[in-house]
Amino acid sequence: xxxxxxxxxxxxxxxxxxxxxxxxxxxxxxxxxxxxxxxxxxxxxxxxxxxxxxxxxxxxxxxxxxxxxxxxxxxxxxxxxxxxxxxxxxxxxxxxxxxxxxxxxxxxxxxxxxxxxxxxxxxxxxxxxxxxxxxxxxxxxxxxxxxxxxxxxxxxxxxxxxxxxxxxxxxxxxxxxxxxxxxxxxxxxxxxxxxxxxxxxxxxxxxxxxxxxxxxxxxxxxxxxxxxxxxxxxxxxxxxxxxxxxxxxxxxxxxxxxxxxxxxxxxxxxxxxxxxxxxxxxxxxxxxxxxxxxxxxxxxxxxxxxxxxxxxxxxxxxxxxxxxxxxxxxxxx
Amino acid sequence: xxxxxxxxxxxxxxxxxxxxxxxxxxxxxxxxxxxxxxxxxxxxxxxxxxxxxxxxxxxxxxxxxxxxxxxxxxxxxxxxxxxxxxxxxxxxxxxxxxxxxxxxxxxxxxxxxxxxxxxxxxxxxxxxxxxxxxxxxxxxxxxxxxxxxxxxxxxxxxxxxxxxxxxxxxxxxxxxxxxxxxxxxxxxxxxxxxxxxxxxxxxxxxxxxxxxxxxxxxxxxxxxxxxxxxxxxxxxxxxxxxxxxxxxxxxxxxxxxxxxxxxxxxxxxxxxxxxxxxxxxxxxxxxxxxxxxxxxxxxxxxxxxxxxxxxxxxxxxxxxxxxxxxxxxxxxx
Numbered sequence: 001x002x003x004x005x006x007x008x009x010x011x012x013x014x015x016x017x018x019x020x021x022x023x024x025x026x027x028x029x030x031x032x033x034x035x036x037x038x039x040x041x042x043x044x045x046x047x048x049x050x051x052x053x054x055x056x057x058x059x060x061x062x063x064x065x066x067x068x069x070x071x072x073x074x075x076x077x078x079x080x081x082x083x084x085x086x087x088x089x090x091x092x093x094x095x096x097x098x099x100x101x102x103x104x105x106x107x108x109x110x111x112x113x114x115x116x117x118x119x120x121x122x123x124x125x126x127x128x129x130x131x132x133x134x135x136x137x138x139x140x141x142x143x144x145x146x147x148x149x150x151x152x153x154x155x156x157x158x159x160x161x162x163x164x165x166x167x168x169x170x171x172x173x174x175x176x177x178x179x180x181x182x183x184x185x186x187x188x189x190x191x192x193x194x195x196x197x198x199x200x201x202x203x204x205x206x207x208x209x210x211x212x213x214x215x216x217x218x219x220x221x222x223x224x225x226x227x228x229x230x231x232x233x234x235x236x237x238x239x240x241x242x243x244x245x246x247x248x249x250x251x252x253x254x255x256x257x258x259x260x261x262x263x264x265x266x267x268x269x270x271x272x273x274x275x276x277x278x279x280x281x282x283x284x285x286x287x288x289x290x291x292x293x294x295x296x297x298x299x300x301x302x303x304x305x306x307x308x309x310x311x312x313x314x315x316x317x318x319x320x321x322x323x324x325x326x327x328x329x330x331x332x333x
Numbered sequence: 334x335x336x337x338x339x340x341x342x343x344x345x346x347x348x349x350x351x352x353x354x355x356x357x358x359x360x361x362x363x364x365x366x367x368x369x370x371x372x373x374x375x376x377x378x379x380x381x382x383x384x385x386x387x388x389x390x391x392x393x394x395x396x397x398x399x400x401x402x403x404x405x406x407x408x409x410x411x412x413x414x415x416x417x418x419x420x421x422x423x424x425x426x427x428x429x430x431x432x433x434x435x436x437x438x439x440x441x442x443x444x445x446x447x448x449x450x451x452x453x454x455x456x457x458x459x460x461x462x463x464x465x466x467x468x469x470x471x472x473x474x475x476x477x478x479x480x481x482x483x484x485x486x487x488x489x490x491x492x493x494x495x496x497x498x499x500x501x502x503x504x505x506x507x508x509x510x511x512x513x514x515x516x517x518x519x520x521x522x523x524x525x526x527x528x529x530x531x532x533x534x535x536x537x538x539x540x541x542x543x544x545x546x547x548x549x550x551x552x553x554x555x556x557x558x559x560x561x562x563x564x565x566x567x568x569x570x571x572x573x574x575x576x577x578x579x580x581x582x583x584x585x586x587x588x589x590x591x592x593x594x595x596x597x598x599x600x601x602x603x604x605x606x607x608x609x610x611x612x613x614x615x616x617x618x619x620x621x622x623x624x625x626x627x628x629x630x631x632x633x634x635x636x637x638x639x640x641x642x643x644x645x646x647x648x649x650x651x652x653x654x655x656x657x658x659x660x661x662x663x664x665x666x
Contacts, residue, residue, distance in 0.1 A: 004408070004432060006458055046648075047648050049644055049645065049648065050648065075337070076516055080435075080437060082418075083642065083644070084417040084418070084642045084643075084644060085415075085417070085437065085439065085640065085641065085642035085645075086437040086640070087640065087641065087642045087644065087645050090519055090640035090641075090653050091640075091645060091650065091653060093519065094519050094521055094653055097518065098518065099337060099515075099516035099517060099518050100516070100517065100518055100519045100655060101436075101438070101445065101449065101516060102413075102436060102437040102438050102439075102445070102640065102655075103434075103435060103436060103437060104413060104418065104419040104435040104436060104437040105434070105435050106418065106435075112434060112435070116434065116449065116453075119453055119456065119458045120449075120452055120453065120456065120458075122456065122458065123452065123453065123455065123456010123457060123458050124456060125339055125452045125453075125455065125456050182432075183409055183432035183433070183434060184432060184433065185430065185431065185432055185433055186423055186426065186427050186433045188427055307418065307419070307420065307423035307424075307435065308418065308420065308423075309416065309417045309418035309420045310417075311382055311416070311417065311420070312382065312418075312420050312424060315379075315380050315382065315383065317424065320423050320424060320427055322433060322435075
């Protein structure tokens with residue numbers, strides 16, 4: 001294909017979303033919108049990793065129930081998370097009798113899963129799919145940064161990993177269509193600070209968004225909302241500034257899932273939220289329902305992910321990032 | 334879809350494969366078939382992880398060159414590996430100007446990437462894709478088991494992680510077609526021994542192979558070769574025995590990439606080879622060229638992966654596994 005944007009001839013519709021979050025997310029600005037929350041961040045399990053799997057299990061079971069389908073109706077599950085070897089997904093989704101495709105897109109996983117599934121649907125390869133992802137503050141923090149007991153001071157640019165899982169069932173029924181997809185390229189601009197992921201991911205979002213507007217000829221004002229997930233405060237400022245320099249002004253209709261999920265001042269989360277679960281629960285609980293109700297008609301969702309590991313940073317590497325774009329449209333009566 | 338097997342209406346062809354391996358693999362039975370090898374297992378880099386990325390880079394550059402395409406011709410790259418956060422792929426493929434989709438399928442990644450790409454091709458979503466994966470004995474061993482310096486004794490059922498990367502360029506030209514795909518389900522039969530991955534993965538292969546023969550009505554004798562990757566000796570024996578119990582006799586035309594890559598006696602690898610790179614280089618250097626020459630006409634490739642992490646095993650978990658099936662056919666004159 002010359003044009004890298006994928007125009008979906010057969011548009012899949014989001015039939016159901018279901019979101020499960022922890023206590024901090026419940027106390028945030030979107031708290032009332034999530035389907036399920038747990039005050040115990042272990043979700044009655046004996047480790048944070050098992051809690052993360054439990055969230056994915058509940059999220060997908062909830063989405064299935066809402067959709068009216070059962071697991072054997074679903075052609076494939078596309079899932080991934082931040083844990084080493086993506087075990088949040090592999091263990092969390094074991095109970096479902098559905099072919100499983102593991103993904104690794106870091107915090108872009110929600111967009112990656114929705115997008116790959118949408119392409120397979122449009123190509124008549126599948127008729128119904130699930131996209132699931134999660135993150136957990138405690139399992140992420142100890143894997144990527146420090147043991148929680150260490151009580152490390154957080155820098156102002158640090159983001160707070162969301163404890164949450166979001167699941168989507170996507171097929172022929174629903175009011176929110178996925179009409180276009182643009183897969184991102186891995187971009188590395190030399191950022192090495194694991195406490196400033198927004199700066200590392202912004203260039204990937206800029207690349208994808210710029211390519212999108214150049215190839216389509218659209219401008220940001222053609223969209224009700226351009227939502228990134230999750231650049232946080234730092235990354236969002238960089239994104240808006242640098243896009244403005246390229247003549248693309250998204251200042252009036254941009255938001256970021258990492259800015260929506262927490263109250264930055266009241267909840268002491270510094271630059272905002274992050275983690276695979278962040279965009280998954282914010283899109284599922286807030287943005288997609290607003291499209292379903294017709295309040296938003298055309299939305300660009302750009303899922304961003306940072307693809308480093310602690311090992312690559314210890315070895316002096318910088319942080320490659322990626323951003324996948326999914327265009328969502330209202331298809332109600 | 335009722336039928337979970339995906340029949341590809343528009344068949345993609347494997348245009349080029351390129352394989353890069355380390356010294357032990359060069360000294361194995363297939364040594365002469367690999368495109369590139371390096372006696373220095375660090376591939377001139379200063380860490381094993383960087384060496385693994387370097388292998389992926391060389392493998393994909395080699396496949397591109399063989400295919401006659403350049404990177405901007407390629408619609409998407411599907412890649413993954415065993416390293417935490419799949420950094421072998423993310424860093425290794427940074428230099429290529431191609432949309433990137435990260436996968437996590439453990440040792441099934443080669444099959445997963447070929448299969449997802451094949452579906453996207455058949456659905457007219459893309460016209461040309463790359464599938465790349467790798468593993469490295471040293472980076473895997475220290476991540477999953479022990480520091481190499483510790484010199485831990487290996488158990489008889491242990492497999493030896495292949496140092497190698499395999500890359501495929503797949504599009505409209507070539508003599509080897511991907512005609513069918515069957516995605517696997519995650520299966521956990523309660524195996525907890527990280528030194529017996531073959532036993533953990535065999536049930537997933539059995540599930541996929543059984544579903545395939547039940548749904549198609551074919552029998553093993555309809556195929557010139559049924560190749561799993563990588564069950565090793567233990568897993569292969571379990572696979573053949575249990576399939577025989579179900580009335581599916583693959584004893585005469587089954588092989589396993591983990592049994593092909595090393596000489597088990599001479600090279601002291603116990604149950605055979607493993608790692609994402611194993612099936613990637615064995616298929617790319619041996620099986621696919623044999624199909625290209627018309628020596629094999631119909632081949633089932635079943636890529637198997639174990640989806641645990643060291644953390645889940647420390648926490649008492651067992652090992653879920655998966656097996657994706659790709660049907661390959663000779664389409665020469």
